[in-house]
Amino acid sequence: MHYRERPSISVCGEPPLQGRRGQEAEVADLVTDGAEAQIQFEAIFEHSPNSMACADPQRRLIRVNQKFTELFGYTEQECLGRTTKFLYAHPEEYGRTGEQRYNVDAPLQPDAYVTEYRRKDGTTFFAETTGVQLRDNDGSLIGFIGVQRDLTEQIEFEAERRRLNEARSEFVAMVSHELRTPLTALLGTLDLLGRRGAELPGGVDRLVAMALRNGRRLGALINDILDVEKIDSGQLTMELDFFDVCDLVDDVVLGNQSFAEQHDVELRLSCSARAAEVCLDAGRFEQVLTNLLSNAIKFSPSGEVVEVVVQRVWGNRVRIEVCDHGPGIPGEFQGRIFERFAQAGTKPVRRTPGTGLGLSIARGLTEKMGGSIGFETEEGNGTTMYVEFPLEV
Numbered sequence: 001m002h003y004r005e006r007p008s009i010s011v012c013g014e015p016p017l018q019g020r021r022g023q024e025a026e027v028a029d030l031v032t033d034g035a036e037a038q039i040q041f042e043a044i045f046e047h048s049p050n051s052m053a054c055a056d057p058q059r060r061l062i063r064v065n066q067k068f069t070e071l072f073g074y075t076e077q078e079c080l081g082r083t084t085k086f087l088y089a090h091p092e093e094y095g096r097t098g099e100q101r102y103n104v105d106a107p108l109q110p111d112a113y114v115t116e117y118r119r120k121d122g123t124t125f126f127a128e129t130t131g132v133q134l135r136d137n138d139g140s141l142i143g144f145i146g147v148q149r150d151l152t153e154q155i156e157f158e159a160e161r162r163r164l165n166e167a168r169s170e171f172v173a174m175v176s177h178e179l180r181t182p183l184t185a186l187l188g189t190l191d192l193l194g195r196r197g198a199e200l201p202g203g204v205d206r207l208v209a210m211a212l213r214n215g216r217r218l219g220a221l222i223n224d225i226l227d228v229e230k231i232d233s234g235q236l237t238m239e240l241d242f243f244d245v246c247d248l249v250d251d252v253v254l255g256n257q258s259f260a261e262q263h264d265v266e267l268r269l270s271c272s273a274r275a276a277e278v279c280l281d282a283g284r285f286e287q288v289l290t291n292l293l294s295n296a297i298k299f300s301p302s303g304e305v306v307e308v309v310v311q312r313v314w315g316n317r318v319r320i321e322v323c324d325h326g327p328g329i330p331g332e333f334q335g336r337i338f339e340r341f342a343q344a345g346t347k348p349v350r351r352t353p354g355t356g357l358g359l360s361i362a363r364g365l366t367e368k369m370g371g372s373i374g375f376e377t378e379e380g381n382g383t384t385m386y387v388e389f390p391l392e393v
Contacts, residue, residue: 045063045065046065046066048065048067048147049067050067050147050148050149050150051064051065051067051068051070051071051072051127051147051148051149051150052064052065052067052068052145052146052147052148053065053068053079053084053145053146053148054143054144054145055084055143055144055145055146056142056143056144057141057142057143057144058083059083059084059085059144060081060082060083061079061080061081061082061083061084062080062081062143063076063080064076064079064080068148071119071127071148071150072087072117072119072120073119073120073121074120078120084146087117087118088115088116088117088118089116089117089118089124090116093115093116097113097115112128112129112130113128113129113130114126114127114128114129114151115127115129117148125150125151125152126151126152126155127148127149127150127151128148128149128151129146129147129148129149130146130147131144131145131146131147132144132145132146165232165233168229169229169233169235172225172226172229173226173229176222176225176226179218179222180219180222183215183218183219183222186215187212187215187216187219190208190211190212190215191212193208194208194209194212224357224358224361225357227357227361227364227365228340228357228360228361228364231361231364231365231368236364236365236368238281238284238368238369239281239282239283240279240280240281240369241279241280241281241282242277242278242279242392243277243278243279243280243282243285244274244275244276244277245271245273245276245277245278245310245318245320245389246271246273246274246276246310248278248280248282248285248286249269249271249289249308249310249320250269250271251286252285252286252289252290252293253267253269253293253308255286255290256290256293256294256297259293259294259297260293260297260306263297263298263300263302264302264303265297265300265302265303265304265305265306266304266305266306267293267297267305267306267308268305268306268307268308269307269308269310270307270308270309270310271309271310271311272310272311272312273310273311273312273318276310276312276318276391277391277392278318278389278390278391278392279369279370279389279390279392280369280389281365281369284365284368284369285365285369287361287362287365288362288365288366288373288387289320289322289387291358291359291361291362292322292362292385292387293306293308293322294358295324295358295359295385296322296323296324296326296383296385297324299324299326299327299383300324300325300326301325301326304324304325304326305325306322306323306324307321307322307323308320308321308322308323309321309323312391313388315390316390316391317388317389317390317391318388318389318391319386319387319388320386320387320388321384321385321386322384322385322386323382323383323384324382324383324384325381325382326382326383327379327380327382328377328378328379328380328381328382328383329375329377329379329383330379331379334375334377337359337375338359338360338362338363338373339360340356340357340360362387366387369389370389370390371387371388371389371390372387372388373385373386373387373388374386374388
């Protein structure tokens with residue numbers, strides 16, 4: 001088959017054989033409907049930011065645009081009349097895509113697929129390809145139009161992002177380890193000094209207690225940073241098992257009683273979901289619920305009650321609610337409540353500084369365990385934070 005320079009009035013090239021109406025003319029009839037549509041197609045084809053090509057039913061190229069020649073490195077004349085097999089980095093891919101996507105007897109869905117191609121200079125690259133079948137009024141296949149989007153920059157960007165993430169993970173792990181080692185020794189020494197408070201000079205016991213308290217805060221911050229990094233990198237592992245949800249919640253509430261008493265807040269548990277089993281990591285669940293409880297306690301006035309409610313909800317799920325009677329969450333902050341380092345303008349009733357990482361980590365851990373987290377609030381009337389998990393049948 002011999003191809004010459006295409007006439008300007010044809011959509012996908014000139015007729016392949018002299019004296020006979022060729023496949024390209026049929027494509028032109030199908031795609032264009034009058035001179036205006038012809039001009040529109042020409043503009044789209046020639047000025048597309050992506051590579052575009054027309055092929056006959058045998059996948060022989062009959063027209064390519066300028067982006068195609070730039071992407072593959074071939075001139076148009078070097079391409080015309082050849083099947084697209086020479087463009088594939090792996091020849092077997094040509095046959096596979098032909099069977100799956102260019103079957104004459106089956107309709108081609110305009111979905112995208114990624115293929116590795118080879119340029120004229122031998123270099124290879126990946127591109128996202130979308131193919132569309134062209135059929136005449138009788139349903140007969142008369143050709144294809146393919147669009148290739150070069151993924152080189154995207155792949156390089158993703159590779160660089162992965163490299164930076166790995167470097168960040170290594171850095172965070174190293175720094176955290178270097179901080180933890182001396183901090184552990186420091187906290188141990190302060191704890192020993194604190195136990196001998198009566199033997200210390202006047203006022204020193206108070207300073208030791210303050211140093212111990214801030215050292216523990218630093219330790220908690222290091223753990224939070226490590227958790228954020230593990231969640232981001234997908235390296236967070238879960239030790240999942242089946243637990244009675246009411247037993248779990250009861251243990252966590254009991255573990256937070258001392259903190260509540262220190263702030264003159266009562267914790268009250270109500271569980272109507274007895275014998276309800278959930279699949280969770282018990283330690284991580286405790287971390288999530290403790291965060292919700294500590295926030296509720298900090299924002300509750302003295303003498304108030306923080307209610308913890310466990311109940312079955314629609315969809316065979318269980319909901320654990322933590323309800324306080326604090327100032328509520330300001331409207332302008334509600335959309336950012338689960339973002340990192342986000343802290344509402346509303347001050348806690350008693351000053352207990354935080355990092356702004358707690359709720360972000362709680363969301364990450366909850367979702368990792370297959371659950372969801374949310375809240376209901378009204379300024380001036382308190383907040384209900386809740387987590388939901390699917391029940392095991």
